[in-house]
Amino acid sequence: MSSNNGTSNVVSVDEQAFEKADEAEVDEDDFEVVDETPKFQATVQMEIQAKVDANHPDGMVDTSDERIHGATLEQEERIRAREAELERISAQAELGTQNGREERTRTVAAKRSAERRAAFQKRAASVDPMADPERDDPRAELTQEQLAAVNRQSMRLTEKLDGWSRAAISRRLAEVVVDGKDLMSAVVGVYEELETASGQVVPIGKLEEIGCKEVSIEGTVTQLWEPSSAAISQVGLIEDESGRTKLTSWVASDQPWIEEGERVRIHGAAKNWYNGRVSVALTGWSTVMFPERGRWWE
Structure with missing residues (x-):
């Protein structure tokens, strides 16, 4: 004959609350510390008003056939717009109106x-x-x-x-x-x-004969001197077999630094006249290239 002597320690809710009360935090004077942080909770009136706002006719789009209940006006507009866009794309795909459109456009433009x-x-x-x-x-x-x-x-x-x-x-x-x-x-x-056609590298000696405001030249910077203005980055002479002229590089043009004795090719230099003599200046639209830089084999 066997017997089951099982014991069960069942603690009631009141007892649990009493035990937790015993474990409450106290201060240095043995007074219980009370959490005074306010807890915000919606009132009954606020909950009723929220339901009214969500279901009010002004808060949703009237589609006559059906409405999306519980969605705001902004949400429903996005949903309707997306559905309309998908329908348009589907219709275009079925009709094939986009097939060859780019090629037809290029043909018409070329014609x-x-x-x-x-x-x-x-x-x-x-x-x-x-x-x-x-x-x-x-x-x-x-x-x-x-x-x-x-x-x-x-x-x-x-x-x-x-x-x-x-x-x-x-x-x-x-x-x-x-x-x-x-x-x-x-x-x-x-x-x-x-x-001397536009875009061609022209001889420096023929700059006076060219009517273009922008020219392309190639030559050697034979001399540089101290600029007379803080707005000038570099100033000197550039020359080739046909002649020489004054070259000015402005600070605002932000062009690369040119060493004296270096050969350069300049595209889009602005042609200027001063005291009856022609000169060129580097602008922000000018392109400066150095054909002999990086020739390590020499």
Whole structure:
């Protein structure tokens, strides 16, 4: 015969509260420390008002068919806008309206650009007949002997003119010859024209003859001296085989420092006149390159 003598220590809620009361924190005078931090709790009126605001007709969008209860006006507007956007994208995908749109746009833009260019050349043809887009290649109007001479001279000019193809030079030579000039005069005139064309590195000695406000030059900075103004970073002389001119670099242009005796290539230098003499200045739009920097093998 066996018996189970199990004991169970069951503590009531009141007893637990009494034990916790015994463990309450006391101060140095053995007085219980009372937590006086206020606890905020919504009143019955506040809870009722919150329910009224959430379900009030002014707090949601009236869609006639259905409304999203419990959502604010801002939330429901975002939901409706997203649904409308998804429907629009889906409809476009089904209809295929976006297929090839970019290619069609490029085709139309290229066509309109060609039309504008042709219209401009037509207007230019009233001054220069060679600019007429409907005119045949001027080389076709030359005799076989003239064409051979033009091709020989264009090959010579290609070696002297950077950035110009032999075809472009020969076409321009043919235009001048067809216009009535002899070949030698045409060669000299075309060489000077293309040498000083916009964007080309021009000889420093011909800066006075160029009507452009911005030029590209290449040469050696042979001399630097102390600037006369705090606004000037560097000032000196730059020269090449054709001549020399004054070079000024402004502090505001924030251009790299140039050493005396260094060779530089400058694109977009501003051309200035002072006391009847031409000079160039570096601006914030100028580009300065150093062809000989970093040539470690020398």
